Amino acid sequence: MRHFLGLMGKTLFIALVLAFFVIPVLWLVFAPFDAHPSLTIKAPQFTFHNFEVLFQTPGAIASLGNSIILALGTMILVLVLGALASYALSRVKIPGRDILLYTLLLLSSIITGTAAMVPTFLLMVKLGLIDSQLGVILILGSGIMPTVIFILKDFMDSIPKSYEESARIYGAKPLRILWDVGVPLARPGLATIAVWAVVQVWGNFLVPYILLQTPSRTPAAVVIYTFYTEGGQPNLALISAFSLLFSIPVIAMYFFVNTRYGFRFYGGIKS
Incomplete structure (x- = not known):
């Protein structure tokens, strides 16, 4: 019983x-x-009337394009810089390297976008990047970069050094070794990071809401908060139709990467 x-x-x-x-x-x-x-x-x-109204709403569909620009820009930024940094930290012995990595990871978790928004805004003003999608990409990319480096370093650590030594015999330089040896072997990790970076940017509201002022540059995560009726009530017809379109790119990317590479947060090669 x-x-x-x-x-x-x-x-x-x-x-x-x-x-x-x-x-x-x-x-x-x-x-x-x-x-x-x-x-x-x-x-x-x-x-299908909800979708007809959505396509007639000014800026709604264009905002999805803005979200794609921000997501892809941030993804490319963190993949390139993250791969370079993780490979360097994996192969170069620096005193206090592991402590530095854990400290960066801890600080990136504690100091969130909300807490750092005032100094971030002032920095963007000084750099002239207010109302710039490049500024948003830089801020979002820097926020997730410590985690990206921390994850990718494990993949780089798992690559046998004998592979790199063989490439050096043929005269390959460090960047060439990273491109021809490191990137192909760390491909599952890079694919995982790509999807994770897109997800982090795709639904981010605070950073683009504060830094972008021109409606034509506003991403979908901000535009969806403008769908209200004349009486001030949420327009569920627009919100539901827009939410479905908003979720499709991320879901499609997830299934594509999961089918092709699978999702792993650890290296897959043992020396």
């Missing part, structure tokens, strides 16, 4: 956890096609 009650308790707990995650997904799937969407989950009165 005790075993049966324990099994029932575990089953109920798992069902509640699944419901907690599945219910919002069901709303995201059904509400955009409902003629009268609400916060409840119900069989939709099927229509």
Whole structure:
């Protein structure tokens, strides 16, 4: 009897956890096609009118393009600089290297974007990068860079040094070795970092909201907060349709990378 009650308790707990995650997904799937969407989950009165209104809303679709620019720009920045830094830290013995890495990782977790927003804003003013997508990319990239370096370093550590020694025999320079040896072997880690960086940028609201002033440069994570009715109530028809479009690029990227490389946060080669 005790075993049966324990099994029932575990089953109920798992069902509640699944419901907690599945219910919002069901709303995201059904509400955009409902003629009268609400916060409840119900069989939709099927229509495409919500998407027609969304495509006619000024700046809505263009904001998705802005989000892609910010996400891809940040992803390229952290992949390039993160690969260079992690490879250097992996191969060059620097006193206090590990302490430095853990300190950077700790500080990046403690000092969040909200806490650092005032000095960040003043820095962007001094650099003339206010209302610039480049400024947003630099701020977002610098915020996640310590974590990127910390993860990629483990992949670089797992690459046998004999591979690099063979490349040096043929006269390859460090950058050539990184490109021809390090990058191919660390490809799963780079793919994981690419998706993670895009996710971190894709839904970021605070940084672009403060630094970008021109509506035509505003990303989707900011634009979605402007969908209100004339009475000041959230426009669920626009929000639901926009949310579905907003989630598709990240989901597609996740499945592509997971199918091709899988997601691993550790090196896969043992010397």
